[in-house]
């Protein structure tokens with residue numbers, strides 16, 4: 001198969017994979033954001049690398065889609081990393097299509113080149129957004145291909161950007177982060193209070209998720225509050241940002257208890 005046919009076949013495989021299952025696997029090989037967590041000020045421009053660790057099988061091509069909160073951080077540019085160009089000439093591009101950041105790179109010559117890592121695939125250049133605050137960095141999907149254009153198993157790891165001084169509590173009382181307040185959250189809150197269950201604190205939030213009255217402890221008061229909220233039209237949790245930090249527009253708490261019960265305000 002010549003080089004052109006190889007890459008035509010590669011594109012066909014890429015398209016097939018885009019429309020099929022995600023390529024993330026369970027192997028130790030991973031693709032990740034570096035640094036995984038970056039803290040910036042609300043006027044900073046900053047860079048985050050996309051890297052791979054040492055791979056079991058070298059890669060000839062890669063493609064991934066990015067996902068992050070565009071209101072909180074904005075992408076300026078994506079630069080090609082040195083890993084694939086070290087093996088030969090490459091074809092690199094990225095584009096923003098209908099809100100999807102699509103990044104592609106492939107070794108063109110020599111056609112049998114492959115990079116085993118570790119190394120940098122690409123560098124993301126960001127600035128803070130119109131409502132600068134924390135944002136996850138995630139891969140919507142990832143495809144790494146070996147020299148035969150077979151898809152490699154790879155684990156895609158998440159990253160995050162934290163804007164210093166921002167207050168954002170996206171999951172207060174929503175312990176399972178499904179955007180709904182319901183009995184699942186009640187059970188998780190009971191577990192957090194009485195059985196040492198998980199009770200995360202979101203990166204830019206001054207309170208843990210189960211601390212509904214934001215007094216710094218999780219106890220029977222918080223339990224009573226969530227029971228009241230879920231079953232007796234009680235008030236929603238106290239907004240930690242409204243107590244001192246800057247409340248982000250997306251965190252306005254509705255006063256309609258019926259709506260609160262059905263769906264957490266966005």
Ligand SMILES: [Ca+2]
Nearest residue numbers: 174176178180
């Ligand atoms: Ca929930």
Ligand SMILES: [Ca+2]
Nearest residue numbers: 211213215217
């Ligand atoms: Ca409390």
